[in-house]
Amino acid sequence: MSLTLALLLAGQIAAPPAGQEPAPVSPGVQATAPDDTPAEGEVGRTGPAVASPGGDIVVTARRRAETVQSVPIAISVIGGTAIAETGAYNVSRITQLQPTLQFYSTNPRNSAANIRGLGAPFGLTNDGIEQGVGIYVDQVYYSRIASATFDFTDTERIEILRGPQGTLYGKNTTAGAINITTRPPSFTPEARAEVTGGNLDFFQGKASISGPLVADRIAARLSASVTTRRGTIYNVRTDEYLNSQDNIGLRGQMLFRATPDLDLTLYADYNRQNPNCCVQYYARTGATQRPTIRQYAALAAAQGYVVPSTNAFDRVTDVDTDLRAKQELGGLSLVANWDLGASTLTSVTAWRFWHWDPSNDRDFIGLPITTVSANPSQQSQFSQELRIGSNGTNAVDYTLGAFYFYQTIDTQGLQVQGPAASAFLLNPTSAGGRDPATLNGLTSRNTIGFTNTSAALFGKLTWHAGEAFSISPGLRVNYDKKDGSYVSVVTNGAGSTTLTNDQRGVLAPQTYEPSFDNWNVSGDITAAYTVTPDIHAYATYARSYKSGGINLSGLPLDGNNNPILAAATVEPEKVNHFELGLKTQFADRRATVNLAAFWTEIDDYQATVTNGQLGVLRGYLANAGKVRTRGIEFDSAFRPTSRFNVYVNGAWTDAKYVKFVDAPCPPELSGGTTATASNPATPAGTGTVSPAACDISGQRLPGVSKWAFSYGAEYDLPARFAGLDGQFYLGYDGSYRSRFSSNPSRSLYTDINGYALSNFRLGFKAKDSWNVFGWLRNAFDRNYYEVLALQSGSTGLVVGQPGDPRTYGLTVSRSF
Template identity: 85%
Template sequence: MLTLAILLAGQIAAPDTPAPAPVGAQVEVEGQAQAPAGRLGTAQQGGGDIVVTARRRAETVQSVPIAISVIGGTAIAETGAYNVARITQLQPTLQFYSTNPRNSAANIRGLGAPFGLTNDGIEQGVGIYVDQVYYSRIASATFDFTDTERIEILRGPQGTLYGKNTTAGAINITTRAPSFTPEARVELSAGNYDFFQGKASVSGPLVPDRVAVRLSTSVTTRRGTVYNVRTGEHLNSQDNVGLRGQMLFKATPGLDLTLYADYNRQNPDCCVQYYVRTGATQRPLNRQYAALAAAQGYAVPSTNAFDRVTDVDTALRAKQELGGVSLVGNLDLGAATLTSVTAWRFWHWDPSNDRDFIGLPITTVSANPSQQSQFSQELRIGSNGDHALDYVLGAFYFYQTIDTQGLQVQGPAASAFLLNPTSAGGRNPATLNGLTARNTIGFTNTSAALFGKLTWHVTDALQIAPGLRLNYDEKKGDYVSVVTTGAGELVTSAARFNDQRGVLAPQSYQPRFDNWNLSGDITAAYTVTPDIHAYATYARSYKSGGINLSGLPLDLGNNPILEAATVKPEKVNHYELGLKTQFLDRRATVNLAAFRTDIGDYQATVTNGQLGVLRGYLANAGKVRTQGVEFDSAFRPNERLNVYFNGAYTDAKYVKFVDAPCPPELSGGTAATAANPASPAGTIGGFSPANCDISGQRLPGVSKWAFSYGAEYDLPGQVGGLDGQFYVGYDGSYRSTFSSNPSRSLYTDIKGYGLSNFRAGFKATDSWNVFGWLRNAFDRDYYEVLALQSGSTGLVVGQPGDPRTYGVTVSRSF
C-alpha cells in the first residue's frame, strides 16, 4: 500500500475540503474543490484536492489511509502511458509482463500472479476494475485506455472494499462520464515505425438534465519492431481498435442509472520471442542447443537480439476481442446510497505461436483459442456524509465459463531435436513428425462474497476502520488431451509410444476445488495536522485455491501426476505503516510507506524438465515474503516548475520452497542418486537433482530497487492569438536487475536499466495541445522478459523492449 506515487492530476488543496460522500455513478466533482487533471506532480495545478473513489466513496486522496497512486487522463496522453504496460514506467511498484495478451501478469510489490505462462485455473491477485466492473481476464490490461478520466492504483489487500477479492492490490480505472454540457475531444498522434493513434469522444444531452450520452473511440497501429527474414514481415506490431458508449439517465433527483457498452479488438502480427543466448545445461553435449542446431545445419540469422531479426517459421497471431455491457444504478436513501453494478463481459482469444522460437520445424503449430464469458452482480450500501460511524457493506456474485480448444503439432525436425539423436526414435523423423495433441478444456468459476468496511471517527483526528469478507469459491475443470501420431494412430500408454508420450502425453482429468474463507483487515488513521496523515494497517487475506488447466507434469512412466491437479489457497498476512505529508504551503508532498507481506502456500508457476512440456503448471511454495519501503515526493518550487521523484525498495523472496524445479544449469542430466549425487551447475552430461531447494532466492519479476522521476517547466505564451503555455517535460525510470525465471538462473537474469522520455509543446487554454515526444530517448537496449526453450537445450529466448520512438501529438477540446 504505497502512498501517493505520481499525482499526475495536480493537487493544491483548498482550505475547506469537501466531506466524504458515497461514490455515485456520476459524481459532479466539478462542484467540489477538485483539482483539474494536470500533467504531472502532486503540486502542479492548485485550486483543489484530487477526489478518488478508492474506498467506494468520493474522498480527497491525501486523507485516504490507503497506499494509492493517481494518474490523470491528461498525463496518460502526454506521457504515452496508454496501457498498463506503459504505466509501469511511472509507477515503481507496479510490474507488468506480457509475452502475448493471454500470457500477461500484473503484479504489485512482486505479488499478484505467478510469473510465467498464464493458467486459467487460478485467480489474479491484482484486480482490474473499469467503471466499477471487475475484469477477470488479465488480457484486458493490454488494451488502450479509452476516454479515461483517471487511474487509481491501490496497494495491498482490498477484499473488504471491492467485489472480487484482491490480495495484492487493485487497478481502478474510471472513464469520463457523460456530460450535460456538449463537449468533444480529438487526439491524433503519429510517429516512427508507422505509428498512428487516434482518439475521439463526444458527449452531450439527449434530454436536458435527464439523459446524457458519451461516445468514444480509439485506434492504434504500428509496424512491428522485429523483422522476420524468412517471411519479410515485421513482428510485434500493434493493431488496436476500441469503442465505448455510455448513457446516463437521471430518473429522479435521488436515482441515476448509467448504461455502459464497449467493444475492443486487437489483431497484430505478434508475439515473437527469439534467440538471446545459450547456457550450459546438464544434458549430454550432443543434446545441447549448439550441437542439435549444427546437426541440422541450422543457424539463427543473428545472435544479437538487438539486431531485431528472427526466422521463426510459424505464422504468428494474437487476435483477441473483448467487450460487454454493464448497468450501474445509484439510489439516494438519505442517510445512505444503494449501488448496484450488473455486468456481462466476453473475451475471445485466437492465437498462433512459434513455441520452439527458432526457424526449424520442431513445433509447427501451438495454439490455444479460447472463449470466455463472465457475469457479475455487486450490490453495495454506503453511508452518506460525515458521521461518527461510516460504512460500506456489499454482496458480490461472479460466474465465469471458459472453453479452450488447444492444438499442438510437431514437425519434421522434432525427432532429432527433442529425442536422443543416437536412439532409433531420434534418428527417425517419422517418430514425432505430425505428432498432434488436441486439447479440449472446460472451466467454470463461481464466486460469492459478503464484505464490509466500517470507519469509526473516534475523534476528529482518529479513525479506526475494520473490515471483513466472507468468500466462497468453486472451480471445476475438464481437461482432455488426445494425441495421435503422424500416421493418425492414437497414442496410448503402450510402451511402444514412450517416445511420443514423452513429448505429448495423452491426459484426461477433471479437477475441482471449493472453499469458504473469512478474511479481514483493520486500519488506524490519525490526522496529526491538516497536512500530515498517518496510518497503520493489518490485513489477513486469502487468495482462492485453483486447478491446473494446462496439463499435468508426468511421472517416470510418462503418465500424468493427478495429485498436481489442484493447488491450495494462499494465506496472506499483511502489515503496513504509512505517512502522508504536505508542507511549504502545500507546494511539496512527501509520502512514505513501509510494508511486509507474508504468504503461506504461495501459488507458483513451475516448469518441468520433460521435453514437450511447453506450459508450466501450478504448485504451492511453502512460504513467500515481500517487504520494503517506498517513498513518493513532488515539489512545486514556483508557478512554472514541477518535479517528482518516487522510489521503492522491495525485498521479495521465497522463504521456504524446498521442492522447486531446478534452474536450467541443474537440469537435463541423468537423475541423481545416492551413488551418483547431483553434479555442479552446468556440468555437461552430469547428474541432475529431481528438484531444488530455492529457499532464500528472490521472487521472479521483482527489482530490489525501482524509481520514477521527472520534471516539467512551462512559460506563458501566445500562438496564433491563443493564450497558453509552452512546456518541456522529462520522465525517467530505473529498475535494478530482476529474475525472469521461477527458479533463478544466471542465464535468465535481466540486467537493470533506465529509460528516459522527453516531450515539448504548446498548450492553449481549454483548447489546443500540440507537442512532440521522444521515448527511450537514448535507445537503451533492454529485455522485457527472458524464457527457456523446453527440454533443457540451454537456449534462452527473449522479448526486447521498444527501441527509441518519436512522434507528434495534436489534441483539441471543444
C-alpha cells in the same frame, strides 16, 4: 496498503485559495485542466475524480469521496491528461510511472500484473487460477489479465491501489487493484479529438463526443480509438515485421437520471486487437546438464541451422510459424446509484466476453520443431454487486456489499511437432532421435472446459473516535468453486493413438476433471491519525486469501505415464500483511513527501513448476511453502514555483521465497538423468545427473526489482502563439529498475540487467482548446529485455523479448 503519492500523476487540480500555491503534481504538468473538470452537477454519484477547493485530489477508492492524502490506502492516481502526454495508454506503459507495479506479457493471454512482486505466478498463464491484482473498469471486475492489454479509451483517471483490498471490492484482490474510470456522460455538450503520428508508422486516433439527449434527464457519451504501428522485429524468412500493433476500441455510455435521487448508467464497449504478434527469439545460450551433443549449439549445427543474428538487439528473427494474437473483448454493464439521504445504494450488473485466437512459434527459431502451437479460447463472465455506503462524514462511516461472479471458459488447444522435433527433443544417438518420423506430425488436441463461481459478503466500517483518530475494521466472507475438464488426445504422424515412449514423453495423452471449492473468512483493520491537516499517519494489518485453483495446462506424469491427479488442484494463498504509512505536505503545500513500510507473508504461495518431462512445453501450478515481500516506498513532489514541478518516487522491495524445497530447478541443473543422494548434479553440466527438484528457499521472487524509481519534471512558460493564449512546456519522465529474475527459479541465464529509460516532451497548450506536443520515448535508445524465457527440452537456448527502441512523434489534440 502502503504509502502513496496520489497527488503525483494526477491530471487535474482545482485552483487553490487566494495566496496559496496548488499542491505539486506530476507528470501531467498543468495544475488546472478545465477540459477534465466535470460540469456542474455531475460530481457525486457518478464518481468522477474532482478537485476540492483546497487543491486536493478527491478519489473514491473507499467507495466514497475523500481527499487522497487523507485516505489510509496506497493509491496513486493518473489523470487523463497525464495518460495522453506521457504516452501511458495501456497498463504496460504505466509501469514506467509506478515503481511498485510490474507488468509482463509475452502475448495478451500470457500477461501478468504484479504489485510489490505479488499477484500472479511468473510464467505461462493458467486459466485455473485467479490474479492477485484485480482490474476494474467503471466498477466492473475484469476476470482475465489479458483485458489489461487494451488501449485506454476516454479515460478520466486510473487509481492504483497497493495491498489487499478485499473488504472494499467485490472480487478479492490480495495484492492490489487497478481501478480505471472513464469520463462520464455530460449534460454540457463537449467533444475531444486527438491524433498522434510517429516513427515505425505509428498512428493513434482518439475521439469522443458527449451531451444531453433529454435536458437534465438523459446524457450520452460515445468514444473511439485506433492504434496501429509497424512491428519492431523483422522476420527475414517471411519479409515482414513482427510485434506490431493493430487495435480499435469503441465505448458508449448513457446516463439516465430517473429521479433526483436515482441515476442509471448503461455502458457498452468493444475492443479488437489483431497484431502480427508475438515473437520471442534467440538471446543467448547456457550450458545445461545434457550431453554436449544434446545442447543447442550441437543440435543446430547438426541441422545446418544458423540464426540470423546472435544479438537480439539487431531485432531480426526467422521464425517459421505464422504469428497471431487476435483478441476481441467487450460487454455490457448497468450501474445504478440510489441516494437514500444518509447512504447510497449501488448496483453493478455486468456481462463480459473475451475471445482469444492465437498462433505461436513455441520453438522460437526457424527450424520446424513445433509447427503449430495455439490455444484458442472463448470466455464469458457475469457479475452482480450490491453495495450500500454512508454519505458524508459521520461518527461511523461504512461500506457493505454482496458480490456474485460466474465465469465459463472453453479452450481448444492444438500442438503439432515438425520434422526437426526428433533431433531436438530426443537423444540424437537413439533410434527415435535419428528418425524424423518419430515425432514428425505428433499432434495433441486438447479440449479444456472451466466454470468458476464466486460469492462474497464484504464490508468496512470507519469509526471516527475523535477529530484526529479513526479505526477502520473490515471483514470478508468468500466462497469459491471451480470445476474443470481437461482432455488431451495425442496422435502420431500416421494418425494413430498408439504411441511409443518417446512420443508420450513429448506429448502425453491424459484426461482428468479437477474440482475445487472453499469457504474462507478474511479481514483487515486500519488505524489512522491526523497529526495536522497536512500530516496523516496510518497502520494496517490485513489477513487475506487468494482463491485456490485447478491446473488446466496438463499434469505431470508418474512412472507409468499417467497423470498425477494429486497435482490437479492448488491450495489458497494465505496472506498476512502489515503496513505503516505517513503522508505529509509542507512549505505551503509546495511539497509532498510520503513514506511507508510494508511486510507481507504468504503461505501456500501459488507458483509455476516445470514439468520434469524434458520435451513438455508447459508447466503446471503448485504451492510453494512460503514467500515474503517487504519494502520501503517513498513518493515526493515539489513545486518550487508556479511554473515548475518535480517528482521522485522510489521503492526498495525485498521479495523472497522463505520456503520452497521442491521447486523446479534452474536450467543450469536441468536435462540430466535423475539424481541420487550420492550423485548430485554438477554446477555446469555436460551430460550428468539432475535433481528431481531444487530447494530455492531464500532466493528472490521472479519479476521484481530490488530497486525501482520514477522521476521527472516539467517547466511551463506563459505565451501567446498563433493568436492563442496558453503556455509552452518542456517535460521529462524517467524510470529505473534494477536487475530482476525472469525465471521462476533464478538462473544466471535469465536474469535481466537493470535499465533506465528517459522520455521527453515539448509542446504548446492553449487554454480550453489546443494541445500540440512532440515526444521522444526511450530517448537514449536503451537496449533492454522485457522478459527472457527458455526453449523447451533443456537445450540451453534462452529467448528474449526486447523492449521498444527509441520512438518519436507528434500529438495534436483539441477540446471543444
